[in-house]
Amino acid sequence: MTPPESLVPPLLLRSVRIVPVGAVAAPRELVDLRVRAGVVTEVAARLRPVPDEQVHEAEGRWAIPGLWDHHVHLAQWADTLARVDMSGTASPQDVLDRLAAHLGRLPTDDRSVVVGFGHRSALWTTAPTVAALDAVSGDRPVILVSGDGHHGWLDSAALRLMGLPPTDGPVVENDWYPVFARLSTLPTAPGARETAYRYAVQRASALGIVGVGDMEFGPEIGRWRERWAAGVTSLRVRQATYLDGLDAVLAEGLRSGDDLCDSGGLVQMGPLKIISDGSLNTRSAWCHEPYAGSHGGENPCGWPNFTEGELREAFTRARAGGLRIAIHAIGDAAIGQALDTFAATGAVGGIEHAQLVTHADVARMAALGISASVQPAHLLDDRDVAASCWPDRQERCYPFRSMLDAGVALRLGSDAPISPLDPWLAMAAAVHRSADERPPWTPAEGITAAEALAASTDGQPTIGPGSRADLVLLDADPLAAADSTEQAAAHLRRMPVAATFLCGRQVHPTP
Numbered sequence: 001m002t003p004p005e006s007l008v009p010p011l012l013l014r015s016v017r018i019v020p021v022g023a024v025a026a027p028r029e030l031v032d033l034r035v036r037a038g039v040v041t042e043v044a045a046r047l048r049p050v051p052d053e054q055v056h057e058a059e060g061r062w063a064i065p066g067l068w069d070h071h072v073h074l075a076q077w078a079d080t081l082a083r084v085d086m087s088g089t090a091s092p093q094d095v096l097d098r099l100a101a102h103l104g105r106l107p108t109d110d111r112s113v114v115v116g117f118g119h120r121s122a123l124w125t126t127a128p129t130v131a132a133l134d135a136v137s138g139d140r141p142v143i144l145v146s147g148d149g150h151h152g153w154l155d156s157a158a159l160r161l162m163g164l165p166p167t168d169g170p171v172v173e174n175d176w177y178p179v180f181a182r183l184s185t186l187p188t189a190p191g192a193r194e195t196a197y198r199y200a201v202q203r204a205s206a207l208g209i210v211g212v213g214d215m216e217f218g219p220e221i222g223r224w225r226e227r228w229a230a231g232v233t234s235l236r237v238r239q240a241t242y243l244d245g246l247d248a249v250l251a252e253g254l255r256s257g258d259d260l261c262d263s264g265g266l267v268q269m270g271p272l273k274i275i276s277d278g279s280l281n282t283r284s285a286w287c288h289e290p291y292a293g294s295h296g297g298e299n300p301c302g303w304p305n306f307t308e309g310e311l312r313e314a315f316t317r318a319r320a321g322g323l324r325i326a327i328h329a330i331g332d333a334a335i336g337q338a339l340d341t342f343a344a345t346g347a348v349g350g351i352e353h354a355q356l357v358t359h360a361d362v363a364r365m366a367a368l369g370i371s372a373s374v375q376p377a378h379l380l381d382d383r384d385v386a387a388s389c390w391p392d393r394q395e396r397c398y399p400f401r402s403m404l405d406a407g408v409a410l411r412l413g414s415d416a417p418i419s420p421l422d423p424w425l426a427m428a429a430a431v432h433r434s435a436d437e438r439p440p441w442t443p444a445e446g447i448t449a450a451e452a453l454a455a456s457t458d459g460q461p462t463i464g465p466g467s468r469a470d471l472v473l474l475d476a477d478p479l480a481a482a483d484s485t486e487q488a489a490a491h492l493r494r495m496p497v498a499a500t501f502l503c504g505r506q507v508h509p510t511p
């Protein structure tokens, strides 16, 4: 499977320092990489350019395999990015400056509605006016929702669009609420969704992301076919289906890894995703022991969403249809149930989240070959909640070190929009389990920068002949020696990405 020729240009990448990933050693000297049909074919010092080959001078930058976010909800993330964040603005001018910067990033022929959110006008000394907004937005409808949801600052185009009479200032309270309620039906303009997608994909490329496990709900298989046809071609995608879409997927004969749209393998069928328990924050993740402070109330241990029989049937159908399984399991009882089901059915796949795991189940995951798809940035938010809900079992939370040592394949991700789609944030959180000045949370479960990087490349090792030509050039060595985990994490957080290539095609910065 090779993507269309225009998407896999011949490339010579000159003077890179290859970063070792996993157990495979990297050359010590500067080398050149030759790429053909999306694959690295030669790695050697001073390769000669040949005709029709694009030459990119890497000037000694560090090269790593393209990064993956193994668990995202890309449509929701695109929506999140599409809403202009107005929090922390101190004046109408602040808001207008931020809006102008956002509009400058959108294609000029796109006239979709722009929605901003989060300004707080109570302390402003100048009044927001429709005229001032019009001066920035032109004829594009703009709706700025206040942080408390009690008013909207609309430009003239948006007032017309929403059927409101002309006015000088924000639309407030009872005039505003019917408009607010209709926002979820926006953006309705053709192309708005694609614009949001393109921007989300661009942002991902700028961070070195070349692929995602897309766990979005809904008819996303069809939507990815549309997006591919519309030219969203800068990202590898494995699109999951949920149980409600399983019949259609099986009827079409789609197996995990199958191409969804003649994309040469870039847009693939992903796993069957099953949500088998709840979450820590709603105390619904299913655990062996009661949550602290549950006082024997209803469901003191959380609860499972499926009986053993139901899970077994779903796993069996998926396996027969050639689908992998991605099972959301956060509590230790849910993880135990998932592993029982993998063992009983012979299905293959991974556990999503795996936030609280028994020692025995860590070993069982390794023995069964079940991977762990984890979101390290969640632990930054969860440590305090875990300390209050699971005070007696914190050392079994987010057990990255234990899983790696046992031989479990670790895959990092963000679950965006729950945490930002940012692989460097995920790696930093896995290395230094703290977001503030406090020492790391259960530091024994921290992993090294090298291990975090190896868990972020979809299993791709050190770049060499035969590697996917998904390549990221960095202005710094991600594995530079550090005095502490705090320093290593800070270094990862600031990692400057110079360029990203997908199948040898430069996708960032866009040429």
Ligand SMILES: [Zn+2]
Pocket: 071, 072, 073, 215, 415
């Ligand atoms: Zn998710």
